[in-house]
Amino acid sequence: MEIIDGNQVAAEIVAELKAEVAGTAGRKPCIALVRVGDDPASISYVKKKEKTAADIGIESRLIFPPVTITQDELCALIDTLNADATVDGILVQSPLPKGINEVAVFRRIAAEKDVDGFHTLNLGKLAQEDETGFVACTPAGIMELLQRAKVSLSGKHVVVLGRSLIVGKPAALLAVQRKQWANATVTICHSQTKDLPAITRQADVLIAAIGKAEFVTADMVKPGVVVIDVGVNRVPDATKKTGYRLTGDVHFPSVSPLCAKITPVPGGVGPMTVAMLMKNTVKAFRQNRAS
Amino acid sequence: MEIIDGNQVAAEIVAELKAEVAGTAGRKPCIALVRVGDDPASISYVKKKEKTAADIGIESRLIFPPVTITQDELCALIDTLNADATVDGILVQSPLPKGINEVAVFRRIAAEKDVDGFHTLNLGKLAQEDETGFVACTPAGIMELLQRAKVSLSGKHVVVLGRSLIVGKPAALLAVQRKQWANATVTICHSQTKDLPAITRQADVLIAAIGKAEFVTADMVKPGVVVIDVGVNRVPDATKKTGYRLTGDVHFPSVSPLCAKITPVPGGVGPMTVAMLMKNTVKAFRQNRAS
Numbered sequence: 001m002e003i004i005d006g007n008q009v010a011a012e013i014v015a016e017l018k019a020e021v022a023g024t025a026g027r028k029p030c031i032a033l034v035r036v037g038d039d040p041a042s043i044s045y046v047k048k049k050e051k052t053a054a055d056i057g058i059e060s061r062l063i064f065p066p067v068t069i070t071q072d073e074l075c076a077l078i079d080t081l082n083a084d085a086t087v088d089g090i091l092v093q094s095p096l097p098k099g100i101n102e103v104a105v106f107r108r109i110a111a112e113k114d115v116d117g118f119h120t121l122n123l124g125k126l127a128q129e130d131e132t133g134f135v136a137c138t139p140a141g142i143m144e145l146l147q148r149a150k151v152s153l154s155g156k157h158v159v160v161l162g163r164s165l166i167v168g169k170p171a172a173l174l175a176v177q178r179k180q181w182a183n184a185t186v187t188i189c190h191s192q193t194k195d196l197p198a199i200t201r202q203a204d205v206l207i208a209a210i211g212k213a214e215f216v217t218a219d220m221v222k223p224g225v226v227v228i229d230v231g232v233n234r235v236p237d238a239t240k241k242t243g244y245r246l247t248g249d250v251h252f253p254s255v256s257p258l259c260a261k262i263t264p265v266p267g268g269v270g271p272m273t274v275a276m277l278m279k280n281t282v283k284a285f286r287q288n289r290a291s
Numbered sequence: 292m293e294i295i296d297g298n299q300v301a302a303e304i305v306a307e308l309k310a311e312v313a314g315t316a317g318r319k320p321c322i323a324l325v326r327v328g329d330d331p332a333s334i335s336y337v338k339k340k341e342k343t344a345a346d347i348g349i350e351s352r353l354i355f356p357p358v359t360i361t362q363d364e365l366c367a368l369i370d371t372l373n374a375d376a377t378v379d380g381i382l383v384q385s386p387l388p389k390g391i392n393e394v395a396v397f398r399r400i401a402a403e404k405d406v407d408g409f410h411t412l413n414l415g416k417l418a419q420e421d422e423t424g425f426v427a428c429t430p431a432g433i434m435e436l437l438q439r440a441k442v443s444l445s446g447k448h449v450v451v452l453g454r455s456l457i458v459g460k461p462a463a464l465l466a467v468q469r470k471q472w473a474n475a476t477v478t479i480c481h482s483q484t485k486d487l488p489a490i491t492r493q494a495d496v497l498i499a500a501i502g503k504a505e506f507v508t509a510d511m512v513k514p515g516v517v518v519i520d521v522g523v524n525r526v527p528d529a530t531k532k533t534g535y536r537l538t539g540d541v542h543f544p545s546v547s548p549l550c551a552k553i554t555p556v557p558g559g560v561g562p563m564t565v566a567m568l569m570k571n572t573v574k575a576f577r578q579n580r581a582s
Contacts, residue, residue, distance in 0.1 A: 119415075120412055120415035120416055120419060120421070121411055121412050121415055122415070123414075123415035123418045123419065124410075124411035124412055124413070124414035124415030124416075124418070125411055125415075126418075127414045127415070127418065127456065127460055127461075127464075128411060128414065128456060130411070154483065155483055155484070155485050156485075157485075157490075163467050163469070165418065165419060169418055169464070169467075170418075172463075172479075173418075173460070176454050176460075176479050176481075178454070183483050185478065185479065185480045185481070185483075185484040185485070185490065186478065186479050187476065187477065187478040187479075188463075188467050188476065188477050188478075189476045190467075190476070192445065192446055192474050192476075193446070193476040194446050194447075194448075194476070199448075199476065
């Protein structure tokens with residue numbers, strides 16, 4: 001059994017992006033990081049993104065409107081960033097305060113600056129296998145992890161557990177694409193699936209993104225499976241200072257011995273999301289300069 | 292075994308649309324039917340659409356540019372139709388002459404008038420389960436056929452054979468949606484799938500859209516399956532005046548006795564596409580008036 005080390009793969013990607021940016025003449029790529037209010041988790045996420053951008057040589061434009069900002073004001077702010085030719089990517093940190101329509105805000109971001117890959121047009125491009133679009137960071141990170149772990153999906157049966165818009169569906173659409181490393185037979189299953197273990201046991205590659213702590217148990221996988229665990233769940237744990245521990249959607253102790261490869265939680269898919277956000281930003285920069 | 296009669300279901304939909312249009316005050320819905328050149332099949336398809344529109348009370352705006360039209364001229368024509376508030380839907384008949392970029396032309400159509408459902412934004416909305424979008428006529432017709440045949444997909448395993456952009460992928464995205472009649476576990480398989488019969492035999496509902504004549508045989512289905520045959524293939528047949536007969540992707544004589552329900556070819560999915568185009572047009576009209 002081999003552990004797929006997300007921290008290491010993310011570091012490789014960051015190093016590659018750094019080299020690419022160092023090699024470009026003129027202005028550097030720029031990402032606008034919009035954080036509304038002072039939610040502690042959001043502060044920490046945005047700091048991490050800012051730091052990684054700095055490591056690569058990407059400029060961060062930090063915009064921290066107060067929690068009292070209105071929908072119209074936020075949209076006007078996005079319009080300004082959309083119109084600014086020196087801004088390549090725009091990230092609006094989720095969650096937004098109550099009273100703000102998150103979907104409307106995400107759709108307001110110009111599709112060509114939507115480095116989070118949440119825009120309707122980018123989702124459509126994913127289905128169309130149009131490489132000019134941006135893929136959401138978590139599913140893009142999953143594919144990158146698999147590829148760098150030398151797991152080709154071609155001809156394999158990929159089972160995706162979960163049908164969310166930011167993980168399950170895009171991961172399924174990526175895996176079924178007619179291209180190298182993809183080309184899989186794909187099953188999407190979810191909370192309403194009957195006899196789930198019979199389905200997941202068919203998986204050559206199992207992508208668990210159902211949001212239930214340690215949901216996937218040893219009886220649900222076949223020996224030799226590759227498991228990508230997307231879950232990040234807090235489980236009460238009195239032995240920890242915080243009172244909880246982080247766990248994935250997979251019961252690691254019993255499942256991992258059966259796996260050919262598996263991602264741990266933390267340290268698997270998690271670290272990939274910021275790296276993929278940066279990769280999307282450099283791509284947006286490249287396309288912005290070419291247009 | 293029950294035959295799902297596409298002609299009858301299509302006629303029901305046409306009758307419902309006719310009643311809805313009769314009940315609306317003011318101008319009637321309008322679809323622009325753009326046919327480039329004089330391809331005999333295209334002439335026949337557009338005639339059928341015009342006739343069904345007339346039956347319902349939908350106005351057809353017929354535009355038949357010559358085969359010599361340039362890409363720019365065709366785009367300018369679409370821009371004019373996009374800007375015309377009295378045009379609710381725009382259909383550009385496929386195939387377009389060589390030298391014209393079909394994808395670029397389809398993307399030029401305003402998403403809110405894209406009654407064919409091919410626009411990137413409408414595909415994204417389908418993935419997002421956004422009901423304001425338009426779903427391509429064949430997959431929309433499949434779901435309508437299943438629903439009217441009282442086949443709920445909830446908790447069922449739907450196997451989609453084929454991953455095309457106009458049938459396989461949208462059908463899979465529809466079947467997995469979190470809504471009544473959908474809510475299925477979905478497997479997408481294709482020409483690269485290994486041990487295909489083992490996958491298709493799991494299907495409670497099998498949607499065959501692989502474009503190979505009589506590809507699905509009795510050993511590939513389980514008894515009690517519901518089969519939707521999307522294929523339209525020409526097979527040489529010396530006993531026919533035309534020299535060929537039409538057949539689906541399913542070997543009907545051997546498969547149909549095993550089925551709970553099955554669509555025939557012709558007379559199954561085929562007749563649904565024009566009915567769904569009209570349904571999309573009336574929806575575009577409704578949304579156009581409300582906006």
